[in-house]
Structures are given as C-alpha cells and as structure tokens.
Amino acid sequence: MSGIEQTASPRQAQRVHGKLKKTVVMVGMMGAGKTAVGRALAARLKVPFIDSDHEIEAAANMSVPEIFARDGEGFFRRKESQVISRLLDDTRGVLSTGGGAYLAEANRRMISDKGVAVWLNADPAVLWSRVKHRDTRPLLRTANPRQTLQDLYDDRVGFYALADLEVRSDGEASIEQMVDRVLAALATRPDVLDIQ
Numbered sequence: 001m002s003g004i005e006q007t008a009s010p011r012q013a014q015r016v017h018g019k020l021k022k023t024v025v026m027v028g029m030m031g032a033g034k035t036a037v038g039r040a041l042a043a044r045l046k047v048p049f050i051d052s053d054h055e056i057e058a059a060a061n062m063s064v065p066e067i068f069a070r071d072g073e074g075f076f077r078r079k080e081s082q083v084i085s086r087l088l089d090d091t092r093g094v095l096s097t098g099g100g101a102y103l104a105e106a107n108r109r110m111i112s113d114k115g116v117a118v119w120l121n122a123d124p125a126v127l128w129s130r131v132k133h134r135d136t137r138p139l140l141r142t143a144n145p146r147q148t149l150q151d152l153y154d155d156r157v158g159f160y161a162l163a164d165l166e167v168r169s170d171g172e173a174s175i176e177q178m179v180d181r182v183l184a185a186l187a188t189r190p191d192v193l194d195i196q
C-alpha cells in the first residue's frame with residue numbers, strides 16, 4: 001500500500017454514512033468557520049459543498065471586495081439571495097452562506113423551508129483572532145475593525161439565534177471537532193439526517 005493510501009484510509013473510516021434529507025445551511029458571523037467547517041462537514045457526509053460567496057464571485061468573475069466596491073452592498077445582497085434560492089433548489093448538500101445572508105427575512109424563510117440552518121456561534125474575540133489577518137471582508141475595512149466586528153455581532157446575534165440549531169465554536173475545537181459537534185446537533189434531527 002502506498003503512503004497516500006495509508007493516510008487516506010483512517011479519514012475514510014471517519015466518514016459518516018447517513019442519508020441527508022435536507023440541505024444543511026451554515027450561518028453566523030464572519031470568522032465563525034462556516035466555509036471551513038461546512039467544507040469538512042460535506043466531506044464527512046460525502047455530499048456536495050457549496051459556498052454562496054464563492055458562487056457569487058465565480059458568476060461575477062470578481063472578488064467579494066471588488067463587488068462591494070464596484071456595485072455596492074445592496075447589489076451583493078440581491079445576488080446573495082438569488083444564489084441561495086437557486087442552490088437550495090438545485091443541490092442537496094452543505095451550503096455555507098456569507099455572514100450577512102441570514103439577516104434578511106426572505107433568506108431565513110427560504111432556508112427553513114428547504115433546509116436547516118446551523119448557527120456557528122463564536123465570541124467576538126475568537127472571530128477577531130480568525131479574521132484579523134485577512135482583508136477579504138469589506139465590512140471590516142473601517143478605522144477600528146475590531147470594534148466594527150463587535151458592533152456587527154451585537155446587531156446580528158438576535159437574528160442568528162433564530163437558526164434551527166446552534167453549535168458553539170469556542171476557539172479550542174479544531175475544524176474536525178467542530179464537524180463532530182455539528183453532526184451531534186444534526187443527530188437530534190432525523191428529518192434532516194438519518195444516521196445509519
């Protein structure tokens with residue numbers, strides 16, 4: 001057996017064989033781990049992974065900051081709603097949204113009609129430790145991005161709390177441990193995931 005096969009098999013053993021009946025939609029603040037944990041969750045479940053920011057960027061052939069700068073946040077939010085609606089209709093898998101997506105009532109309604117919303121909840125200090133090195137998030141391009149992140153958290157937390165499931169991201173758990181936590185939360189919902 002080659003080295004590659006040897007490293008691949010324990011990972012395969014960790015995979016969960018279960019039937020996903022609804023799309024799992026990751027919601028929460030920037031830096032909560034929606035993209036990273038969502039991708040790892042999809043791999044574990046062996047289902048497609050989609051990230052709404054990535055889909056918007058691919059369709060526009062521009063980065064999120066470029067779209068914000070050229071067309072404005074309102075344009076980005078309209079594209080975000082269209083993309084989420086299309087992805088919920090087209091694909092059953094794991095869908096990671098951008099941090100602002102769950103604030104719009106129409107998006108929340110689509111997500112609970114067709115999928116299940118999982119809120120990755122991390123405290124602002126943890127979020128900051130994860131986003132401070134990158135300038136890919138236009139909403140944090142302010143004079144005091146740490147304070148802006150705190151303000152966004154305070155404004156948004158009540159909306160995220162409307163999600164179907166909450167999973168804490170405490171800054172200690174690795175991405176794979178976060179996947180375990182999300183799977184434990186999904187195990188309470190046989191209408192979403194039938195674990196065999």
Ligand SMILES: Nc1ncnc2c1ncn2[C@@H]1O[C@H](COP(=O)(O)OP(=O)(O)O)[C@@H](O)[C@H]1O
Nearest residue numbers: 029030031032033034035036130173174175178
């Ligand atoms: N549980 C975790 N442990 C360690 N690093 C993490 C964890 N979750 C996310 N990260 C890292 O934090 C950064 C932001 O994560 P990301 O998935 O892009 O968040 P989001 O999509 O919610 O904005 C990335 O570099 C990612 O690898």
Ligand SMILES: O=C(O)C1=C[C@@H](OP(=O)(O)O)[C@@H](O)[C@H](O)C1
Nearest residue numbers: 029030031053098099100137138
């Ligand atoms: O919180 C937000 O409003 C945003 C979060 C970003 O996605 P992540 O949450 O994946 O960083 C991206 O959609 C855009 O910069 C706006």
Ligand SMILES: [Mg+2]
Nearest residue numbers: 034035097098
């Ligand atoms: Mg993301």
